[in-house]
Amino acid sequence: MEINRSVLGRVLLGLYLLTGCRQEKDRELDRLDMVYLDSSRLKVEVLASGLEVPWDLEVDGLGNLWIAEQKGKVSLMNLKTGSLKHLLTLPDVWQERTSGLLGMTVHPDFMGFPHVYLNYTLKQGSGIVSRLIRYTYHNDTLIQPFVLLEIEGGTSHNGSRLDFGPDNKLYWATGDIHDFSNAQNPQSLNGKILRINQDGSIPKDNPNPNSYVWSMGFRNMQGLVFSSNGMLYTSEHGDAIEDEVNLIRKGGNYGWPNIEGKEDLDEERDFARIHNTLEPLRSWTPVIAPAGLTYYGNKAIPEWTNSLLLTTLKGKSLRVLSLNEKGDDIISEEILFENRYGRLRDIVTGSEGEIYLSTSNLDWNPQPGFPLDGDDKILKISRSDETSTSPLSPVKAQQGPLLSGSELYLSYCASCHKEDGSGIPEIFPSLKDSRLITGDPSALVGLVLKGSESSESGQQMPSFAFLDNRQVAEILNYVRGEWSENMQRIDPDFIEQNR
C-alpha cells in the first residue's frame, strides 16, 4: 500500500510538473527591448502576433485581455495561460479605411454581468450605420446580440471608443462622419460623447433628460478613458493641425469645427465667448494622430503614476502625459518608442500595473519600413530586473519651430502624399507627375493656401493658410526641388501676394 501510494504520488507530481506547473510560472515571451526610466526598468515583450489592426484592447476583472480587430473579430486571451480564443466575427460589419469594428468595452462587474459592448459600422440600404451592440459571453462564445443604439455612420470619422464610467453608465465617443454641421448640432448624435444606460435608454440626469448627448463639439475621437478618481479624458484627431487631448465636463462644448486646438485666433475667441467652449489640455501641431488612451494610476511604475499614456499613429510613439494632482492639467510630455514598432493603435493597463498596447501597421495607411514581421502585434510592458546593453529611454517632447522645407513637408504633407511623394492610389494623388508642381506657381500656392476637394475620391486637401509665408515657400521649394525640373524659386512675398 505504502509503495503504491508513493508511486502514485510521484506519477501525479510528474504530471503536475509537465502541465500545471508550467502554467503557474510566467510564460516565456519574446523580449524586444528594455526601457530604463529614472529608477524603474521595464521590458517590452510580444504577447501576441499575426493580428490585423487590433483597434481596441480591454481587460476584464477576471484576468482576460479582450481584443477587437477592425475587420470584425473579437478574441479573448487568458493572461495567465496565454491561450487565445476567437469568440466571434461580426457577420455584417462594413470595413473600409477607418470604418469597421471600432469601439469595445466590457461590463465593470463582468462576473455578475458577462456583457461585451461593441461599436461597428454596417451598410443599411444605401446608407451607413454606426451600431452600438451588446453581446453576452457564454461558453467561449458571444451570444444574444442586443442593439442598444444606432446612429448615422460615414465613410470616415466614425470614431470611436467606449468605456464605462464610475456611475456604471456607458460613454461612447462618436465621430462627426466628416460633416461639418454635426458637431455643433445638439440634435445630431455625431461628433459627441454620448452617455447611455446599460439597457440603451437615456439617463435622466443627462444635461438634457431627452438626449444621449453628454458633451459636444468633437471631430474624430480615438481615445476615451476614466481616471481612478472619475475624470474623463479623450484624444482627438484634428484636421491638418491641432490634435487634442481633452478633459471632458458634463454639458461641455469643445468647439469643433469653429475652434481647433486652443482658442488662439480672433474668430475662435469670438465663438468661445458666445458658446462658452472649453479648451484642450494639450494640442499638437504638427499632428501626431493620437489614438488609444489609458490612465496609469498604478504604483508599479512610479515614474508614470498619475499620467495618461497615449498611443499615436502618425507619431508612431507612446506619449507619457503626466497630470497634476487634480488631473486638470498636463505638466510634462515624454516620447517613447518613436518609429520603433510603427503605428500604435490602443493601450490598456492590466491589474498588476502592466501595460498592453497594439500596433496598427496593417491598416489603410502603412508607413515606410512597416509592417514588421509578425504585425500586427500586442506588446506587453512590465517591470523587470533584467538588463540590456542598449536600453531605450523616453525623451522630453519639445514644441519648437521647424525649419527646413523637408521637415515641414514631413510634418504637414507626408501623411497623405507620403515621404517619397508617391501618395496612395485612388486616395491621395502622387506629387511626382503633378502638373501643378511643374507649372505656374500661383496655381500651386492657391491650392496649398485654400485647399481643395477631389471630385474623384471625395478626399480633401486641407487649407494650409495657417502656415506663415516663409513656411509655405520652404515647403513648395522643397516639393519642386524633389519632384520637378522647375528650379525657379518661390519667395515668401509671392505667397503673401496670393493670400
Ligand code: HEC
Ligand atoms: C489630408 C491629406 C492631405 C494633406 C495633409 C495634403 N494634401 Fe495635397 N492633396 C490631397 C488631396 C485629396 C488632393 C487632391 C485634391 C483635388 O483633386 O482637388 C491633393 C492634391 C495636391 C496637389 C495636386 C496634385 C495633383 O493632382 O496634381 C499638390 C501639389 C499637393 N496636394 C500638395 C500638398 C502639399 C505641398 C501639402 C503639404 C503642405 C499637402 N498637399 C498636404 C490631400 C492632402
